[in-house]
Amino acid sequence: xxxxxxxxxxxxxxxxxxxxxxxxxxxxxxxxxxxxxxxxxxxxxxxxxxxxxxxxxxxxxxxxxxxxxxxxxxxxxxxxxxxxxxxxxxxxxxxxxxxxxxxxxxxxxxxxxxxxxxxxxxxxxxxxxxxxxxxxxxxxxxxxxxxxxxxxxxxxxxxxxxxxxxxxxxxxxxxxxxxxxxxxxxxxxxxxxxxxxxxxxxxxxxxxxxxxxxxxxxxxxxxxxxxxxxxxxxxxxxxxxxxxxxxxxxxxxxxxxxxxxxxxxxxxxxxxxxxxxxxxxxxxxxxxxxxxxxxxxxxxxxxxxxxxxxxxxxxxxxx
Numbered sequence: 001x002x003x004x005x006x007x008x009x010x011x012x013x014x015x016x017x018x019x020x021x022x023x024x025x026x027x028x029x030x031x032x033x034x035x036x037x038x039x040x041x042x043x044x045x046x047x048x049x050x051x052x053x054x055x056x057x058x059x060x061x062x063x064x065x066x067x068x069x070x071x072x073x074x075x076x077x078x079x080x081x082x083x084x085x086x087x088x089x090x091x092x093x094x095x096x097x098x099x100x101x102x103x104x105x106x107x108x109x110x111x112x113x114x115x116x117x118x119x120x121x122x123x124x125x126x127x128x129x130x131x132x133x134x135x136x137x138x139x140x141x142x143x144x145x146x147x148x149x150x151x152x153x154x155x156x157x158x159x160x161x162x163x164x165x166x167x168x169x170x171x172x173x174x175x176x177x178x179x180x181x182x183x184x185x186x187x188x189x190x191x192x193x194x195x196x197x198x199x200x201x202x203x204x205x206x207x208x209x210x211x212x213x214x215x216x217x218x219x220x221x222x223x224x225x226x227x228x229x230x231x232x233x234x235x236x237x238x239x240x241x242x243x244x245x246x247x248x249x250x251x252x253x254x255x256x257x258x259x260x261x262x263x264x265x266x267x268x269x270x271x272x273x274x275x276x277x278x279x280x281x282x283x284x285x286x287x288x289x290x291x292x293x294x295x296x297x298x299x300x301x302x303x304x305x306x307x308x309x310x311x312x313x314x315x316x317x318x319x
């Protein structure tokens with residue numbers, strides 16, 4: 001079973017790897033080469049072993065209202081650059097997955113992880129991942145983000161799981177999938193808009209270097225699973241847990257009354273919670289995404305430094 005899965009992944013990688021040298025360097029249209037298009041900056045950074053951070057494009061398409069969506073996306077890229085890494089925003093343009101180019105199709109967490117892994121980007125920053133929806137034991141509404149974390153070796157830096165979801169069941173699902181869930185500088189899993197959820201996890205990391213060692217070990221052991229590193233929203237931007245929960249309950253009732261289900265539910269709930277909180281949840285969302293970008297960039301840089309140190313040590317032992 002394991003060898004079959006590895007074989008499928010290997011075939012997929014060959015299928016998506018650009019074979020045209022121009023396409024490897026962010027080629028013109030991807031025709032005749034691979035099916036993934038990479039910008040020259042990201043391609044150069046990857047080939048020289050520099051720190052790269054994958055970013056999703058859903059924040060632009062429907063994660064936030066215009067013009068905050070585009071402004072926030074640009075600020076997040078700037079934060080990544082300022083902290084020593086190259087941002088790689090992933091989107092789909094005319095049916096072609098594009099890494100760090102402007103696109104007209106958005107990728108959510110699972111798709112972004114998939115394409116980041118294909119091109120060799122080990123760190124991905126997002127706001128919050130999807131998970132098991134409330135009453136998911138009846139509806140079976142479970143995000144594909146969790147499935148992707150169980151089979152794609154990318155470290156996802158997020159502010160935990162979106163508060164509109166069932167956090168305890170989401171964590172149970174991730175444990176079943178064999179996904180390492182770690183919390184950054186805290187013992188309690190964050191709840192997106194708030195710092196705490198009441199759920200504790202067994203793994204805590206206290207620095208970018210700790211995170212880098214965890215990611216490196218996961219890669220070397222060839223576990224072929226992702227890692228979720230949950231970073232609490234900064235205290236000064238944390239929303240009131242009671243206010244958020246009240247808004248969530250109201251939004252959930254409206255969704256049921258309007259029969260809004262499936263992939264339409266999350267965008268509706270997030271938008272409605274923002275309205276019910278008078279914009280407080282959107283302000284918190286922007287703040288946590290920026291903080292995740294800051295932490296994620298530092299982790300990516302620490303991972304590059306760790307690998308360089310290991311390679312130099314190996315070279316010295318050989319000589």
